[in-house]
Amino acid sequence: MSHSTATSTETTRRSYIGWLFGLCGAAVTAILSAPLIRFTLFPLTVKTTETKWSDAGPVADIHGDKPITQTVKVEQVDGWRKNVSEKVVYITKDATGKLSVLSAVCPHLGCSVQWQDAKNAFVCPCHSAQYESNGTKTGGPAPRGMDTLDSKIVNGRLMVRYQYFRQLVPHKEVIG
Numbered sequence: 001m002s003h004s005t006a007t008s009t010e011t012t013r014r015s016y017i018g019w020l021f022g023l024c025g026a027a028v029t030a031i032l033s034a035p036l037i038r039f040t041l042f043p044l045t046v047k048t049t050e051t052k053w054s055d056a057g058p059v060a061d062i063h064g065d066k067p068i069t070q071t072v073k074v075e076q077v078d079g080w081r082k083n084v085s086e087k088v089v090y091i092t093k094d095a096t097g098k099l100s101v102l103s104a105v106c107p108h109l110g111c112s113v114q115w116q117d118a119k120n121a122f123v124c125p126c127h128s129a130q131y132e133s134n135g136t137k138t139g140g141p142a143p144r145g146m147d148t149l150d151s152k153i154v155n156g157r158l159m160v161r162y163q164y165f166r167q168l169v170p171h172k173e174v175i176g
């Protein structure tokens, strides 16, 4: 075998081994990247801002005709991120004893509406919107009454689904 033929065979063997290593490297990279890609895309593949039901306490503790102020823990799941915050709601009872829950967020510009015993009304401290105890608007610049939140009774406890609503529009519109 001549010197040049031996060199050519050696070169071919080296390039074949190089190609084999390259292929193995690509396969390993693909296998290792799969979970990473799945992890990265996970937030895009699930429903965002899913709000869980919040516990507003035992129904047996709700007495009287005046709205009751309650702070609820709100858990929101946004992709793989979980956010827990506390929100104020008002629990009201109509003449038949039926419970409903109102968001404290003013539908005008989002200030926190407060119940005032002296006026027997909800009053917004920002621009003086006023609402009856059931949330019906009675005065001020708000475009609609206070927003009711979904609620249900489970094992004697009042559960609330906290949501956010668009401000400055005449009809209740969920935004998250």
Ligand code: FES
Binding pocket: 106, 107, 108, 109, 110, 111, 124, 125, 126, 127, 128, 129, 140, 141, 142
């Ligand atoms: S924010 Fe409540 S009246 Fe303006």
